[in-house]
Amino acid sequence: MNPDKKPIVAQLLQRLETAPFLFLVDYTGLTMKQFNNIRKNLREVDATFHVSKNSYIKAAGDAKNYPVELQKDLVGQTAIVFGQKDVCAAAKVIAGAHKEFQRPVIKSGVLDGSFLTADEVKGLAEVGSRENLLAKLLGVLNAPAASIARAIAAKIEKDGGGPPAAEEAPAETAA
Numbered sequence: 001m002n003p004d005k006k007p008i009v010a011q012l013l014q015r016l017e018t019a020p021f022l023f024l025v026d027y028t029g030l031t032m033k034q035f036n037n038i039r040k041n042l043r044e045v046d047a048t049f050h051v052s053k054n055s056y057i058k059a060a061g062d063a064k065n066y067p068v069e070l071q072k073d074l075v076g077q078t079a080i081v082f083g084q085k086d087v088c089a090a091a092k093v094i095a096g097a098h099k100e101f102q103r104p105v106i107k108s109g110v111l112d113g114s115f116l117t118a119d120e121v122k123g124l125a126e127v128g129s130r131e132n133l134l135a136k137l138l139g140v141l142n143a144p145a146a147s148i149a150r151a152i153a154a155k156i157e158k159d160g161g162g163p164p165a166a167e168e169a170p171a172e173t174a175a
Contacts, residue, residue: 023090023121030104050080
């Protein structure tokens, strides 16, 4: 690689170092307005839309030990989507843009070092946000305890008992 290009690859690699995910997308045909709209929406979910030469992406991917399957998608106009937090939210932004503009086209991705096909990235877009998933999990975990509490309350009510009466403290007498 040309020594003049090494700082560009180093900068790209530095950006990818802390990113747990990366998507490759083909941005051919996007207008500047659409491109800026996608960038804005990705920033809102702590993700970045970055255009780079395929050779730079390949060099950074080699340095980061990304799966070799990613290299087959380094053709044509390629942009990288990467971020720090919610992979599903970033995938949802790209899928929403594709639905609205028919672009960008998802090529593939990497999540925690594992290769993702375009269909797997689209599947991530269909998963709810992290907060929604945590709320659903909490609901699943709370359901058995709530059922037990309702069963106990029903049994007490059926037996004619109510909650135990609080014992009254003896009244203090003045001396």
